Amino acid sequence: MSFNQRAAEAAVRDLLIAVGEDPEREGLLETPARVARAWKELLSGLDEDPAKHLEKHFTVETDEMVLVRDIEFHSVCEHHLLPFHGRAHVAYIPRDNKVTGLSKLARVVEGYARRPQVQERLTTQIAQALVEKLNPQGVCVIMEAEHLCMTMRGIRKTGATTVTSKLCGVMNNSATRQEMMTLVMGGNR
Ligand SMILES: Nc1nc2c(ncn2[C@@H]2O[C@H](COP(=O)(O)OP(=O)(O)OP(=O)(O)O)[C@@H](O)[C@H]2O)c(=O)[nH]1
Numbered sequence: 001m002s003f004n005q006r007a008a009e010a011a012v013r014d015l016l017i018a019v020g021e022d023p024e025r026e027g028l029l030e031t032p033a034r035v036a037r038a039w040k041e042l043l044s045g046l047d048e049d050p051a052k053h054l055e056k057h058f059t060v061e062t063d064e065m066v067l068v069r070d071i072e073f074h075s076v077c078e079h080h081l082l083p084f085h086g087r088a089h090v091a092y093i094p095r096d097n098k099v100t101g102l103s104k105l106a107r108v109v110e111g112y113a114r115r116p117q118v119q120e121r122l123t124t125q126i127a128q129a130l131v132e133k134l135n136p137q138g139v140c141v142i143m144e145a146e147h148l149c150m151t152m153r154g155i156r157k158t159g160a161t162t163v164t165s166k167l168c169g170v171m172n173n174s175a176t177r178q179e180m181m182t183l184v185m186g187g188n189r
C-alpha cells in the first residue's frame with residue numbers, strides 16, 4: 001500500500017478534533033495537508049527497498065575495513081510515532097575486492113530509518129542488507145540515538161542515548177565490538 005495523502009489529511013483533522021482543537025480556525029486550516037506531506041517524507045522508506053542501493057558495486061583491490069561513521073539519521077519510533085535521531089556507523093570488510101559506493105551506505109541507513117521502527121531492528125536491517133548484497137567478510141553497524149518518546153514525554157530523560165549494534169561474519173566477536181565502540185564513540189565522550 002502506498003501513501004494516501006487524502007486519508008492522512010482526514011486522520012490529522014480527526015486527531016485535531018480529538019485533542020479538543022478546532023481544525024477550522026485560521027492557523028490550522030492548512031495543517032492537515034502540511035502534516036500529511038511531512039509524514040509522507042518521514043516515512044518515505046516504506047516505498048523503497050533500501051538494500052537495492054547496494055546492488056551497484058565495483059572492484060577495488062582491498063581486504064581492509066571500510067568504515068563510514070557519523071551518518072546522521074532521523075527515524076520514527078513505532079510505539080509512539082515520535083522521532084528518534086542520532087548517528088549510524090557502518091563498517092564492512094570486503095570479500096573478493098567487492099566494494100560499494102560510500103554514499104550507498106548512507107542511502108541504506110536513510111531508507112530503513114524512514115519507516116516506523118525500533119532501533120534494534122533498524123540496526124539489524126542495515127547489517128543484513130550489506131551481508132546479502134556484498135557478501136562481505138564482516139559487517140558492523142553501530143547506532144546511537146536519542147528517542148523523543150523518552151525525552152519529551154514519559155520518563156523525560158533528556159540526554160539519554162541508546163546504543164545498538166549488529167556484528168556479522170569475522171567482525172562478530174567481543175574484541176571487535178570493543179574496538180569498534182572505541183573507534184566510533186571514543187572521541188565523542
Ligand atoms: N527496545 C526499544 N524500545 C523502544 C524503542 N523506542 C521506544 N521504545 C520503548 O517502547 C516502550 C513502550 O512501552 P509501553 O509500556 O507499551 O508504552 P508507554 O506506556 O508509553 O511507556 P513509557 O515510555 O515507559 O511511558 C517504552 O519503554 C519505550 O521506551 C526502540 O527503538 N527500542
Ligand SMILES: [Zn+2]
Pocket residue numbers: 077078079080081082147149150
Ligand atoms: Zn517511542
